[in-house]
Amino acid sequence: MRNLWLLFVVVLAFTVFAGCGRNNARNLENAPHWFSSYKDFEQKDYYNYLQEKITSLDSNDVIFYDAVLQYYKETGEPIWTANGWQENLIDSVMEIFAHAEQQGIQPSFFSYEILSDKIQNVKSLEIDGAEALYDSLSRFELLLTHSYLTYAKSMAYGATDPVVVNGGKWLFKPDSIPDDFALTALRSCGDASTFLSGLVPCDSDYVALQRELCKYLALKDTVFPTIPVIEADSGRVVKNVHLIGERLRMTGELPESYVASDTLGKELMPAINLFRENHAIPRSKKLDEETIKELNRQPSYYINKLSANLERYRWRATQNKGNSFIAVNTADFTLQVHHGDSIVRMRVCCGKSLPPKDTTRVHGVLRSQKTESPMLRSEINFIVLNPIWSIPASILKDEYYYKFVKSNTAVVKKEKLHIIDLRTKKEVAPESIDWKKVNRRNIPYQVFQESGKFNALGLVKFNFPNTESVYLHDTNNKSAFKRRVRTLSHGCVRVEKPIELATQLLTINGYDSTRMEQVMITLGFEPTTEEGEEYLEKMQEKEAEYFSKLKPEDTVFYRPIRPTTLMLKTKMPVYIEYYTCFLGENGHVQYRPDCYRKENNILFNVR
Numbered sequence: 255m256r257n258l259w260l261l262f263v264v265v266l267a268f269t270v271f272a273g274c275g276r277n278n279a280r281n282l283e284n285a286p287h288w289f290s291s292y293k294d295f296e297q298k299d300y301y302n303y304l305q306e307k308i309t310s311l312d313s314n315d316v317i318f319y320d321a322v323l324q325y326y327k328e329t330g331e332p333i334w335t336a337n338g339w340q341e342n343l344i345d346s347v348m349e350i351f352a353h354a355e356q357q358g359i360q361p362s363f364f365s366y367e368i369l370s371d372k373i374q375n376v377k378s379l380e381i382d383g384a385e386a387l388y389d390s391l392s393r394f395e396l397l398l399t400h401s402y403l404t405y406a407k408s409m410a411y412g413a414t415d416p417v418v419v420n421g422g423k424w425l426f427k428p429d430s431i432p433d434d435f436a437l438t439a440l441r442s443c444g445d446a447s448t449f450l451s452g453l454v455p456c457d458s459d460y461v462a463l464q465r466e467l468c469k470y471l472a473l474k475d476t477v478f479p480t481i482p483v484i485e486a487d488s489g490r491v492v493k494n495v496h497l498i499g500e501r502l503r504m505t506g507e508l509p510e511s512y513v514a515s516d517t518l519g520k521e522l523m524p525a526i527n528l529f530r531e532n533h534a535i536p537r538s539k540k541l542d543e544e545t546i547k548e549l550n551r552q553p554s555y556y557i558n559k560l561s562a563n564l565e566r567y568r569w570r571a572t573q574n575k576g577n578s579f580i581a582v583n584t585a586d587f588t589l590q591v592h593h594g595d596s597i598v599r600m601r602v603c604c605g606k607s608l609p610p611k612d613t614t615r616v617h618g619v620l621r622s623q624k625t626e627s628p629m630l631r632s633e634i635n636f637i638v639l640n641p642i643w644s645i646p647a648s649i650l651k652d653e654y655y656y657k658f659v660k661s662n663t664a665v666v667k668k669e670k671l672h673i674i675d676l677r678t679k680k681e682v683a684p685e686s687i688d689w690k691k692v693n694r695r696n697i698p699y700q701v702f703q704e705s706g707k708f709n710a711l712g713l714v715k716f717n718f719p720n721t722e723s724v725y726l727h728d729t730n731n732k733s734a735f736k737r738r739v740r741t742l743s744h745g746c747v748r749v750e751k752p753i754e755l756a757t758q759l760l761t762i763n764g765y766d767s768t769r770m771e772q773v774m775i776t777l778g779f780e781p782t783t784e785e786g787e788e789y790l791e792k793m794q795e796k797e798a799e800y801f802s803k804l805k806p807e808d809t810v811f812y813r814p815i816r817p818t819t820l821m822l823k824t825k826m827p828v829y830i831e832y833y834t835c836f837l838g839e840n841g842h843v844q845y846r847p848d849c850y851r852k853e854n855n856i857l858f859n860v861r
Contacts, residue, residue, distance in 0.1 A: 280444030285338040288377065294384035295338055303388040304332055304395060316400045317407065321436030333443045334398045335391045339376065346447035347402060348373070354405070356468055357454065358561030359413055360861045364401040372397070402446060406439045407431065409453035412568040416629075419855040420832075421622035425630035425720055429570040460567045462837040466506075467560040473504065473553040483546050488523045488539045491516050498522065498541075501549050502529055506842070532842050534586070534738065559845060562853040563835040565860065578762070579827040580634070580755075582726075582747055584627050585834045585846045587740040589726075589749055591758050598758060603729070603740040603748040607849045619855045624648070625744050626850050629832055632718035633825035634726075637756055639776050639818040640705035641715040641727070645671075649744060650701055651694055658689040670708060672811065674700040681811045705815040713777050714752040716759075718828050726828070728752035741849055747830065753777075763824050776818055 289295070308326050313319040326332075334344050351366040361367070372394045381387045407413075411431055417424045432438075442449040454460075479497060486492040499514035499522050507525040518541070526545065527537045533548050575581070575592070582589045584604040591598040605627035610620055622628075645654060657665045665671065666684040675682050676698050687699070703709050712728020722745060729748040734740060742748070749755055753774075760770060771786045781787045797814070804812060832852060838844040 282336050283340050283342055286341045288379065289338045291379045292338070292381070292387055295387060296384070297337065299384065300335070300338075300388050300391065301331055304335075304392045305330070307392040307396070311396070316396060317403045318436035321440065322399060322403075325437060325440040332391075332395050333402075333440070335395045338391075343443070343446060344373070344398070347398070347450070350447055350450055351401065351405065355471060356464060357409065358464075358467060358564035358860070359408060363408075363413065363860050364405050365397055366401075369394070369398060369401065399440075402443065402450075403436055403439055405450055406453055407435075409450065409455075409568065410435070411570055412565055414565060414856055414859045416566075416569050418619060419859055420629060420852060421620055421855065423622035423626050423628040423722075423850075425628050425632075425722065426569075427631070455567055457567075459837045460564065462843055463560050463564050463567070463835055466835075466843045467557065467564065469506070470553045470556040470560065474557060476553060478504075478550065478552055481546055481549055483543050484541050486518050486541050488518055490518050492518060495522070498526065498549060502526070505529065507532070528840070528842070531840060532838065533845050534847075536738075556845075558857055559835050559848070559853060560843075561860070562856040563833055565856050566833060575827065575829065579829065580726075582627075582828070582830045583833050583836070584629075584747075584830060585832050585849060586836070586844070589747070589755075591755060593758065593762060598751075598754060600754070601735045601740070601750040602726075603734050603737075603742045605724075605741060605743050605745040607741040607851075610851060618858045620851055622850070627724065627743070627745050627747055627830055628720070628722045630720050630722070630724075630830050631827065632720050633827050634716050634718045634759065635822055635825050636717050637759065637820045637822065638715040638717060639773065639820065640713060640778075640815050641709065641711045641817050642705055643703040643710045645701045645703070646723070646744070647697070650697055650699075654701060655689065655692070655694050655697065658687075662687065662689055670704045670706065672702050672704060672813075674702070676700055683810070704813045705817055707778070712748075712752060714756050716749075716752075716755070716828075724830075726752075726755070739847075739849065759822060759826055760820070762826070763822050773820070778815070 305326065308323065311319065311323070316322050334340050348366070348369065351361050351364045351369070354361045354364060354366070372390065375381065376390060376394065381390055404413075411429065416426065416428065439449065478501065481497045481501065482494055484492055484494055484498070486495065493516060495516040495518055496514040499508060499512060502508040502522075502525045503510060503512050503514070507528045508521070512521065512525075523539070526541070529535075529549070530537055530545055535545055535548065578593045580589060580591050582602055582604075584602075587602055587604065589600050589602045606623070606625035608623040608625055610623075654665070663684050666673070671684075673682055673684055673687065674680065682699075692698070707713060708730050710730060712730055714728045716726035718725060724746045726747045726749050731748075734742055734748070735750045756773070757770065760773065765773070768785060771782060772789050775781055775786055775790050775793065781790050801809070801812060832850065834846045834848050834853065836844050
């Protein structure tokens with residue numbers, strides 16, 4: 255009896271071990287009744303045939319090549335064609351592929367049509383002979399595995415390479431795909447549809463954009479009638495105004511119950527202004543041509559924009575930002591400072607958007623222009639008060655060189671510039687240079703603009719490490735923030751409220767009211783307390799002492815205001831992003847122009 259018990263334990267242990275070796279062995283379906291018509295099918299022979307097929311694969315045949323080889327070697331059996339045909343499992347995954355457009359990706363990206371043809375071919379029962387059947391089943395097996403893993407990767411980490419589709423201006427380091435990601439996906443194939451559905455992002459922005467996309471997908475075969483340009487004031491009865499009401503009912507600014515009429519009434523006018531807000535158009539009590547033009551967008555416009563931005567959210571570059579960070583959306587020209595429950599918002603100006611050239615396209619992807627603000631994640635590690643502007647070599651060569659040739663000393667005096675000879679490392683007088691004799695492509699001078707309110711960087715600069723040498727900064731051109739399209743800089747981000755931003759960061763770093771007043775005095779503001787007046791007096795005494803120690807020849811280049819660097823112990827994460835669709839504060843999806851022309855790059859790669 256004892257021997258029988260030991261035998262039972264050994265058999266049980268072997269069974270458990272074998273099950274572990276098979277990596278979570280799943281419950282297989284019986285072959286569907288129609289599959290029994292294939293009289294030549296022998297399961298053992300087919301499994302051997304498939305294993306040979308797998309060993310002949312190369313890395314270009316299937317995504318996650320190593321993981322696929324390992325999985326099939328470990329299990330020794332197919333996923334989709336086990337027992338000949340796993341019909342319910344196949345149908346559940348194909349159903350997900352069929353609706354991939356709801357995630358902003360065409361089903362063809364996952365070979366949906368090809369897979370459908372292969373399914374139909376098998377179900378036709380017209381495949382003759384074991385060799386032909388095994389070949390069809392094995393090809394289908396491997397293609398569906400490839401598509402399954404492609405979908406899993408697309409939902410979890412994005413379908414495209416952000417560096418490629420952003421034309422190179424991408425400095426984020428997104429979450430890397432774990433080594434066991436593909437094997438986990440394959441081992442979860444017993445309930446493939448649940449596993450794939452669980453990978454879809456579920457944050458509020460993604461869900462809002464997806465819901466909006468589904469709304470327009472339902473209208474994709476609808477052609478919106480053209481609304482003619484209508485000029486009218488609120489309260490007027492004007493022909494064709496009912497078309498606007500019907501359109502806003504479709505786009506969601508008006509409820510389904512709204513009854514359209516030609517009266518520009520109390521319900522319609524607020525809806526028009528809500529539409530304007532959602533498209534960054536100024537509110538008004540009148541209709542205008544710009545609003546009508548935006549209203550005349552067809553469903554395909556919204557489908558494309560939403561699809562491109564859903565892909566951006568899947569890149570996982572900016573997930574888990576925490577509760578203290580700065581986020582810049584260059585497409586919206588805005589900056590938000592998040593700290594706990596506090597959110598401070600301000601406008602920004604970002605890098606210029608230059609007309610594209612045919613030479614900037616590589617394999618259908620439009621390369622970025624050098625003046626664009628890059629997408630990146632970094633941390634603000636110090637603040638510079640009263641910064642100087644060291645004019646970049648490209649700007650010196652392409653812009654200032656011609657100014658100097660035309661009127662050297664006048665430009666230097668007007669813009670308070672200083673010139674350093676790179677050969678001697680010493681500052682030189684502007685009149686000593688004959689710019690007409692200087693080689694524009696090899697300028698041996700470094701030019702910088704001294705500190706002050708007139709400086710191109712303004713009073714404050716916020717530095718963070720990055721390879722593009724961009725930063726956040728104040729500006730001497732405050733009127734630029736009144737513009738609606740603010741692509742103006744050479745790549746850096748100009749902030750509308752630099753003092754407020756600096757105050758936020760310094761407060762987080764423990765600056766009290768006394769230290770903050772000292773910062774303001776350093777920036778040139780008047781003292782507000784007795785302690786502040788004493789601090790200013792000491793500053794002036796130190797400055798007088800500094801000047802007295804200068805050599806007579808150096809007093810010519812004396813600068814009364816010089817940079818002060820404030821290092822931050824508590825660094826502030828900063829994200830420069832590009833979302834042309836996002837969930838607005840008003841609860842509606844916002845739409846912004848694709849000023850850097852990135853959307854087609856994404857769409858080109860997922861269709």
